Amino acid sequence: MAEAAQTNQGPLTTIVDDWSSDVTTFKAVPWGKAMMWIFLLSDTFIFTSFLVSYMAVRMTQTDAWPYPSEVFSLEAFGTPVPLLLIAIMTFILITSSGTMAMAVNMGYRKRKVAVFWLMFATAMLGASFVGMQAFEWTKLITGEGVKAWQNPMGAPQFGSFFFMITGFHGLHVSAGVAYLLIVAIRVLRGKYDNTSFEIVEITGLYWHFVDLVWVFIFAFFYLW
Amino acid sequence: MATAEIPYQETAPLHHPKTWIGKYVFSQDHKVIAVQYGITAIAVGLVALFLSDLMRIQIAYPEFMDWFVEDYYYQAITMHGMIMVIYLLTAFLLGAFGNFTVPLMCGARDMVFPFVNMLSYWVYLISVIILLLGYIPGLGGPTGAGWTLYPPQTITEGTPGADWGIMTMLASLAVFIVAFTMGGLNYITTILQARTRGMSLMRMPLTVWGIFVATFLGLLAFPALFVSAIMMILDLKIGTSFFMPAIVSMGQTLAHDGGQPLLFQHLFWFFGHPEVYIVALPAFGVVSDLISVHARKNIFGYRLMVWALVFIGILSFIVWAHHMFVAGMHPYFGFFFATTTLIIAVPTAIKVYNWVLTLWKANIKLTVPMLYALSFVLTFIMGGITGLFLGNVIIDVPLSDTYFVVAHFHMVMGVSPILAIFGGIYHWYPKLTGRMLNDTIGKWHFWITFLGTYIIYFPMHYLGFIGVPRRYYENFDSSFYPASAQLLNEVITWTALFVGVAQLLYIGNLVHSYFYGKPAGDNPWGANSLEWCTPDTPPSHGNWGDKLPTVHRWAYDYSVPGSDKDFIPQTVPQGQSS
């Protein structure tokens, strides 16, 4: 019926109908999914506040701002390749998003073992992302001498924002890895057999959001 | 389809605790959580009230309390402001009223995720405890930076609590935000996804609407505070310079360089202005319901009331810098923010007119909740009009940081929501406990509080106009303003002490009536909304017995011509009158 309503009327009518109906506003959306969406909306405001602060401080900066392309370059085959590690990290996160999307799809087909392994793979990719981030931090701190409070290449806020924003994102990834593993094990044990596996989709929403945030961090922090 | 979605709620297994601890301490029942929130908020509010009385004594009689040194005064200011705004008003209006009314008024069994709801309370309690840890002796006490916590002075040497106190404050705020998010997600999801049959959004009582919009504002505004708290903690503990410019403090150049202090103010008020409406909107909702019920008349312009709430909510996100007219921000901002600020007067005025028009030719019952509601309207008009003064840059600049500002925000977001809370408690207490509160004590408390409020805050407008600055530790021998200021200060202080002590009347009433109040019955006020239709009073766990109620009409069918009673509950089908 939800599909039929969508095809028979324009989106505006659907919106007005849904908001004026009883019982549920978001039709056919389970409670947990609605809650996750609203949480992600709130989380969007957190990350945007971080990024807007970064913008405001960087724009008012009178000291030189390091060129991230050079700072984050990595030696490969004897030549420095700009942003090599970041590129790999980005690809890992995108891949993990892909496996997660497949897990959600398999969830709705009730293929529990496939769901488990796909979620497990997603979690492992997430964990390796965090590992690379740790490597990158180490390199920046010991190699370049950038600390949260100082930066030999110019404005100290470069390090401050870098560690704060990627750190906060890394916390989200780590939490996501734990969340994925818990749900994956529960799926395998059959805890959700009587449901329609929307829990996998809810977990997926969170994971894709983490990926989404990285898209913005990648653009605004590493490329800008 | 519409009926196919309901049974989940009707049949969903509720978590029924077996032990006393599971029932009353770690309870997942929204009503118990509401009471827990309420008691904690009132308890911490009494601390803030005590602090305010200390400050009043200091202002009127600077030599009376030798031990009350400058630092204590500034710490008292800060803690008073923060506790009142966040830990009392936000926690009470959303934590207590939100938890109690949302499932009952929407016809849900409980919040959608009762366990998360329970966690919300316990995390809130932790945040209160962390806040009060600031008072541990020997560590320098809580922060004395003023509740707005502006850097750089908040974390530079010389401000009281610049070391330990600010940490407890920021940590406590961050924890509070976690608690609020867990609760807020529950309120929103419950309102959107778990209403009963027939309960469309436009049939919801305005209390739920107010809580809904306010919670939404909270979920979107608190992140800015969360972020600024994190950045400030890093500035303080790690030595970053997000907010700290190059600065010379006490003759020494600090290691900070290149931060942007204005950024904190922007972030803080991007949270702070919606916060004003997080406190005000639930109060609007509660008062709308109280006025309608106790005037035995439908609320005037229900739809407009709803849209006004929504519109105020949206606008509240683009007015924040009117708190910063003298902060040195971009000069062009004054015009923009003054304009948006004054536009908010339109939906607010609509609400006030609608309250007044609801009263017009109504069968007004001057019950105690009604008295509080009426006093809310008066106080809110008073505070709202001074808001128009302060919203204009050209008037705000000379009035900034004077007692005029103190008078304005205490009227509009201090006293008004408190009056709404008093009225709301009085209104729902019979449903919560099954007993009525004592009317005589209630009326005494009302008149003392209401008249006291005016004696306290009205003269402050005058003090502001003659230039008495706010937040000054002592100003009795200043030659800038006439001696009458001193007399007024003494009057204000005596009244504040009296009114402060008089609050014990209300608390005594709550306790006394719980044991000895006269039995209330199911619907003592003759109200329509769903919470008065529960099969048990007080409502049992799960609220509705076997079957959820079905809603057939809005909540405001009072004194309908041709019906035999003057109210028609929401569960009565159209065409019938009882």
Place this chain on the structure above:
Amino acid sequence: MAEVGQQHPIKVYFLVWGLLFVFSIASYMVDYFEFKEHLRWFLIVVFMLLKAGFIVAVFMHMKWERPTLITAILVPPLVLLVLMYLLAFEADYAWASRIVYFGGEVDPIPLPPPTHAAVPH
């Protein structure tokens, strides 16, 4: 509850997966070829929004949700654009004040190219 699920052909996931790689490589190339200033910023933002859009629309299934949910989630963040715009607007002012009042170790503000060369003697 069958209608609750979001079931879609696996093909579309692989397609988007591939596209995300393409856009990532493209934005990486923006850096690699060292595009500067406005072209660089424009390309970065375009690829960023494309990636974000595909993730939200397909991976998060927003494309198949009812418009009610879509608008409820996507409209509120618009207030953030106000915050962003105003802070960027103010940042120029704050930066200029810093230069005017405190000096600063910046490159001198680029002057317009000298015009005397074009003026005939």
